[in-house]
Amino acid sequence: xxxxxKALVCGAGGFIGGHLVERLKKEGYWVRGVDIKQHEYRKTAxxxxxxxxxxxxxxxxxxxxxxxxxxxxxxAADMGGAxxxxxxxxxxxxxxxxxxxxxxxxxxAKETGIKKLFYSSSACIYPEHIQKEANxxxxxxxxxxxxxPDSEYGWEKLFSERMFLSYARNFGLEVHIARFHxxxxxxxxxxxxxxxxxAAMCRKVAEAADGGxxxxxxxxxxxxxxxxxxxxxxxxxxxxESAVSGPVNIGSDELISINNLAxxxxxxxGKKISINHIPGPLGVRGRSSDNTYIQQALGWxxxxxxxxxxxxxxxxxxxxxxxxxx
Ligand code: NAD
Numbered sequence: 001x002x003x004x005x006k007a008l009v010c011g012a013g014g015f016i017g018g019h020l021v022e023r024l025k026k027e028g029y030w031v032r033g034v035d036i037k038q039h040e041y042r043k044t045a046x047x048x049x050x051x052x053x054x055x056x057x058x059x060x061x062x063x064x065x066x067x068x069x070x071x072x073x074x075x076a077a078d079m080g081g082a083x084x085x086x087x088x089x090x091x092x093x094x095x096x097x098x099x100x101x102x103x104x105x106x107x108x109a110k111e112t113g114i115k116k117l118f119y120s121s122s123a124c125i126y127p128e129h130i131q132k133e134a135n136x137x138x139x140x141x142x143x144x145x146x147x148x149p150d151s152e153y154g155w156e157k158l159f160s161e162r163m164f165l166s167y168a169r170n171f172g173l174e175v176h177i178a179r180f181h182x183x184x185x186x187x188x189x190x191x192x193x194x195x196x197x198x199a200a201m202c203r204k205v206a207e208a209a210d211g212g213x214x215x216x217x218x219x220x221x222x223x224x225x226x227x228x229x230x231x232x233x234x235x236x237x238x239x240x241e242s243a244v245s246g247p248v249n250i251g252s253d254e255l256i257s258i259n260n261l262a263x264x265x266x267x268x269x270g271k272k273i274s275i276n277h278i279p280g281p282l283g284v285r286g287r288s289s290d291n292t293y294i295q296q297a298l299g300w301x302x303x304x305x306x307x308x309x310x311x312x313x314x315x316x317x318x319x320x321x322x323x324x325x326x
Contacts, residue, residue: 001047004030006067008114010054010105011075012046013039015188016120016180016232020073021046023233034063035076041187041320055097060104064112071240073118074105079153084194085124086281091152098153102160106167116174118240119164121247123181123287124154131284134223138253138290141179141246150284161247168245176239181251181289185229185309186316197258198226198265198310202317205265208273217280220259225252225288228309231302235294244297251289254306264307268314 007024011017012033022045024031033046036053052059054076064072078097084090102119109117126139128150149155161177168175184198191203204214227250235250256264259275266273291301 001030004028005070006030006032007071007073008064008069009033009046009073009075010101011035011073011077011120012044012049013037013051014075014079015185016183016229017073017075018042018044018187019185019229019233020075020236023237027237032063032067032069034059039187040189054101054104057104057107060108061111064108064114068112069114071116071118072105072109072114073120073236074102075120076101076105077120079194085151085153086283095152095156098156099159102163106164106173109173110167110171114173116240117164117176118236119160119175119177121157121161121177121179122154123179123249123251123289124151125149125158125161125179126154126287128284131287134221134257134286136223136255136286136288138288139249140290141249141293144247165245175245176242177246177248178236178239178250179247180227180232181249181287182224182226183229183232184226185313188229190317190320197224197261198313199317201258201262201265202310202314203321205262205269205271205273206314206318206321208271210271211273212271213274213276214262215278216258216262216275217278218258218282219277220262220275221257222282222284223255223257223286223288224261225255226261226306226309227252227289227302228304228306228312230309231304234300235298235302238298238300242298248294248297249289249291250294250302251291252302252304252306253289253291255286255288256306261310264310265314268307268311269318
């Protein structure tokens with residue numbers, strides 16, 4: 001432990017945090033993970049896992065005080081797919097929980113002198129009115145202002161970006177911020193209402209019989225880009241090793257409609273299934289990542305193909321559903 005770099009990962013029981021812990025371990029870090037819950041789908045790779053509530057300032061102090069951490073990754077948030085964050089029913093809870101966690105962690109990082117902090121923001125901070133077309137040309141980092149996110153989840157992320165950057169300016173904290181665009185992969189939420197579109201499509205197709213029907217919200221022509229988890233981790237690590245503070249988009253620019261995403265899952269499964277369009281929460285009409293800035297800033301941008309990540313994800317979800325992947 002003495003010669004190892006030490007990292008604190010908040011949200012280590014979650015999808016990206018769980019993968020990040022694995023990645024840091026492979027790189028030789030000593031890792032403490034923190035989350036209000038254990039990882040749902042696998043045993044944590046962290047050297048130490050603290051189960052606790054990051055809304056509690058006392059907990060935030062205690063997990064940052066006893067060890068000098070080289071790096072802090074703040075990924076804990078009250079999160080969900082469109083079914084959770086776009087209905088409006090959870091607005092106050094989402095804002096309160098996530099803002100409290102972020103305020104607590106910024107303050108603890110300042111108090112204990114953690115030099116380097118990563119914060120996971122989101123593409124949900126971008127203004128709604130520039131995402132009205134399915135053929136979205138790609139959101140640039142500078143598009144964030146004048147601000148007009150379409151959800152309170154997005155407003156909270158924007159507030160916390162600014163809050164962490166103000167800690168950087170006033171207290172000398174080294175802050176790195178990424179705006180993730182729909183990250184997907186195995187070991188993530190795939191059922192229960194908080195799952196994102198790739199996982200939802202894989203599950204629906206895995207559960208459906210060949211020749212059956214699945215449901216898709218809206219007309220299915222809304223578009224998104226989806227980034228496979230391994231490239232998200234690569235982006236986080238490159239950003240942390242760079243002099244770039246951000247915010248930087250970490251997303252794919254391979255735009256696909258939800259109908260075509262469903263068809264991709266069907267193709268992988270080798271099933272013929274029809275789509276029944278039903279009303280549901282949709283979010284914006286079209287969203288893609290403009291990767292000019294990340295390429296410029298880091299000399300790297302995500303390049304993997306959606307189909308490759310979807311194959312791995314489908315296989316894992318089909319296994320969860322109890323199928324054999326066919
Ligand atoms: P996730 O929900 O799997 O992980 C978040 C974790 O935070 C969960 O394990 C949850 O238990 C934990 N958490 C919530 N409240 C807590 C509390 N009070 N105390 C301690 N832990 C608490 O989500 P994820 O997909 O892994 O996302 C990680 C981060 O990336 C989040 O900040 C999210 O907003 C951001 N993000 C994710 C995506 C994506 O596509 N997955 C896109 C944009 C931004």
